[in-house]
Amino acid sequence: MTTRRSLRSAPADLPAPRIDAENEPAQPVGKQTLATKQKLGKPRAALIDLSNAIEKGKKNITKLGVRKGRVHRVAGQQQQQSGDSTQQAPRATDAQPRGALKPRAGVKRSAAGAAADGAVKKARKLRSIPTLPDLRVSVSVTRLAEGSSSTSQVSTASSSLASITSEETTGFETPPEGNSPESERAADLVSRLNAENERRTSALPEGVIDFDSEAAGDIFAVPEYVNDLFRHYKEREAMCQVGPYLGTVQTDLTEMMRSILVDWMVEVQESFELNHETLYLAVRLVDLYLAQVEVSRETLQLVGATAIFIACKFDERLPPPLDDFLYICEDAYARREIIATEMKILRTVNFDVGLPVSYRFLRRYARCCKLPVEVLTLARYVLELSLMEYQFVSVAGSRLAAAALALAVHMRMPGHFEQIKATVEYFSGYSVSEFQDLTEKLHNMLGREPNPHLKTIRAKYSHQVFHKVACIPLLRQAPAL
The missing domain is CATH 1.10.472.10 (Cyclin-like)
Incomplete structure (x- = not known):
């Protein structure tokens, strides 16, 4: 299959997304064999039908397994487990002695038993971490929104126990005076938070919901500087603006070709279960690259796949390996081509991947x-x-x-x-x-x-x-x- 034929063909329907409670990491990827390709069958002719690989891969998961949309290869045949050669390990609990997890001589451990051993080892490491008995911090975080009267007060005692209380207050509670470094840092933090809240609430127009003050107790909402973050994003938009490039820089591409490419990139995002931020960043990288470098229709899919590859490295906790991207392109491109295109895109954007989307x-x-x-x-x-x-x-x-x-x-x-x-x-x-x-x-x-x-x-x-x-x-x- 060539990219030229792909861009002129119709992509297949996207399979219904699945709800998974866990994000299972990908298995090591090996070289795809000819037997594997024959078992899976030929994907669709339009930018590769990932659903075809998923449905047919379920029939023989020993060579090519698909778990949670992630395509990965498993080298060798799947080991047969029987009651004669494998024995289920007992469940690891704190009450059991350490010797209970050791298998008997001549008995092969199962995957469940190995996982239980790993869980116990991690639990022992966590229990061995020393506490901080000298840490005494007491800071009250106030919800300054009008009509709110609850304050989440988090206090850490010497026994490392946390307690949450609610009380009516009008500002951040000043910690007790003292000469210790902890008291000075807490006092400085309280004064800065009070000043920031006063500045923000006084600047709000009438009718505006003061969401940041209401989320003052949420450490993940970072209300102290979230406005500065998005102000920075807006300033960066002017620096990363993309102008029209079809008909000027790109003479071999059309709007329809770009639309089919983006449609295929959405299919890849769903099949690999990537974050939506990854998809938007990848499309932005494609536009920035096409606005500066002329690309033929034969290499357009290569640019799109490489853009997703770069975006995964930036946004994903566990990015898919390079062999997965070779597979979704039906081996139309070599490994060295994706790596070379990755270097070109990064040089074109000056290695500035943190783009506002x-x-x-x-x-x-x-x-x-x-x-x-x-x-x-x-x-x-x-x-x-x-x-x-x-x-x-x-x-x-x-x-x-x-x-x-x-x-x-x-x-x-x-x-x-x-x-x-x-x-x-x-x-x-x-x-x-x-x-x-x-x-x-x-x-x-x-x-x-x-x-x-x-x-x-x-x-x-x-x-x-x-x-x-x-x-x-x-x-x-x-x-x-």
Whole structure:
């Protein structure tokens, strides 16, 4: 299969996504043998049908196993376990002696027994970690939002026990005076947090939901500097802006080719169960590269696969190995070609991979407006469809995210946008008049007849996992914000 034929063919339907409670790591990947390819059958001719590999791979998992959408090879045949050669190890508990986990002589340990031994060893290491009896910190974190009267106070005593109390207060509690370094650091932290909260609350316009003050007790929300983070993202958008490149830099590519490539990248993201941030970053890397380097249609899929490979290294906890990307491209490219393309893309973007993407802005706006997950999922569907649209390449992600959120609120919660209008304007930095035109373009995009070659995103969001937001009736006309 060549990339030229792939870009002219129609991608297959995306299989229904699965809900997995665990994120199982990938097994070591080996060289794919000819026998493995014959057992799996030939994938589809349009940018590789990963669902074909998944369905056929289930029939013979000894050579090619597919677990949670991750394609990995298992060298050799699967060992046969029987009652004569394998004995189940007893469950490891704290009450059992250490000798209970040791197998009898001549008995082969099973995988469950080995896992039990590993769990016990980890538990022993954790129990051997010394405590910090001299650490005494008591800091109260106040929710400064109007109407809130609870404060989460976390205090760590010498016995390393934590207690959470609630009390009414109006600011961060000043720790007891003392000359110890811990008291000085705690006093400095309290003063800085109070100053930041006072500055933030005094600057809020009327009608804005003070989400950051209400989330002051959440260490993962980082309300102390979350506004600075997204202010930095918006400043970076101007530095990473992409201009029109089809017809100028790219003379061999068309809008349809780019749309099919993005559709295939979404299919890869679903099959490998990657984060959505990884998908948006990969598409952004493709646009930045195509805006500066001329690419032929034969190597367009190579650029897309390599962009996902780079984005996985940046955003994923456990990125897929390189052999997985060779497989999804049906071995159309060699290993050295992906590595060489990776070096070209990184040099083109000057190794600046921490790019602002619209998906991060969308999640921030939805959290600040306290919208339900159904509305957020619909906004994600609209925003993900916009990835295939070349007309939105030059639009700032922060503005596009605000328009997608406004359209989703009008579709799922009619009349509710007026209540959050001030909040959206404050946290996005745009007035509704600045993204009214984008809302109309997104509405027209949803109203167009679906392209038979671009089915992945609509099939993905038609599943119950995503609340079937792709099946929601459209508005008769674009909402007037």
